[in-house]
Amino acid sequence: MISFENVAYSYGGGELLSDVSLKLAPGSFHFLTGPSGAGKSTFLKLAYAELRPTSGRVTLFDNDVTKLSRDDVARARRRIGIVHQDCKFLDHMTLAANMALPFTVSDRESDAQDMDELLGWVGLKHLADALPPQMSGGERQRAALARAVIVDPDVILADEPTGNVDWEMSLRILTLLVELNKMGKTILVATHDLNLIRQAKAQIQARVLRIAKHRVQLAGADL
């Protein structure tokens, strides 16, 4: 799906990530953890071609990211569901229209029944007509997740998906992610919430990647 080969990324100031080599195999579930500012978001951005590596090679669906045109990136993103901590929507459009956006922008039709089911799955049926600014943090997180999965992507990348919500809501979101993984999706969740990781490990075979000293390492079973 996505693989990193000796990838380094540096901002103007200095190297943020270096010598990162790993593969996200299809159907795998990874957590990415590390202190704030360690480069979790940068790692995810490299994974969805928002950023390009300063050295090394990132491969997205067997394509070298540096060789992708802007349109290729757009096409690749249709196979990747992305969830951010501060999920952004088009505030002038209803939740339903926002969720259908990945279809809209690729000139495809969304199936009304799929949409209905998806809204039910994330528990937002009653908010289909609501505008995003009227929704709570947890509702927005679930809506972002629903939007990320509506086009049936192969990979889901989530950056602190539980950052703004309480524990109960975190568990709900985790459950949704676990369900998606059981359906065969490759999942990568960046989080600093170790409790969430423990909770997940009880339910599913999840690997934990830890960023420390600019490197991404596979953490042991203990946390």
Next chain:
Amino acid sequence: MKLPKAKPASPATRALEVVPPSGPTAWLTTFTAGAMTFLCVFALALSLASGRLATRWSEALAKTATIRLSAPVEQVQIQTDAILATLAITPGVASYRVIDDAETKKLLEPWFGPGLPVEALPIPRLIEVVEADQPYDSEGLRQRLTAEAPGAVLDDHTRWRRPLAEAASRIRLLGVLSIVLIGAAMAAMITLAARAALATNAEEIRVLRLVGAKDSYIARAFVRRFTLRTLAGAAVGAAAGLVGVAALPAADAAGGFLTGLGFSGTGWLWPFALPPLAAIVAFLATRRAAFQKLRELT
């Protein structure tokens, strides 16, 4: 549970909807396009009219020539006859006539006042020559005249025609230049407006890119919006300009250059071409601005 339609009508309409409605400044683009087109109508009228005027004047002058004969008194009639004989056999001369003393007197009256004793003055004899559709060879005629009547000078008005034609073509050039400048200024303003709109919507654009929208999809929404706005503004501007030109006093015989300003015949079609042209300018300007800005944003 009834879900709202996620998909309204056409993809183009949908592309329009993903960009939030633009605020109160939207009409500025329309206004600019309108004002520019209004000005453009007058620039167009100016250059068309100057072209027409130049053609009219130089045609009128080109059609006639004057032969001026200055000779000693006893020679005048002999040479006049010689000139007339030469003209009679010159191909390309439609007609000719000797301007008699009474007419000469009338021509000079504005300068010398009435009661001028023309007979007593060495006033050159004038012969008006009217050119046929197939013009005569003026150099050849000039040479023959020198041979037949040494005192004759052919004035085919080139001296007057050239500066006039030059002035007219210069005015036309200025008119065309104005139109080009107006078009460029409009393109520049639309580019600025489009860039501002794109910058305002940077957040929305990021969302769209994240869910896999291509640049062309995002650009479509902006390009359509600005093109339509410009088209509407230009249509109003062109209509107002046409009304303005039509309201100018009609050119009449006594009218000079100014009253000749306007359109005639197929010239009236030009202003109708302006709104589509403005729309094309807007389309290209917005498209260029959009793709440029999109590369900066994400």
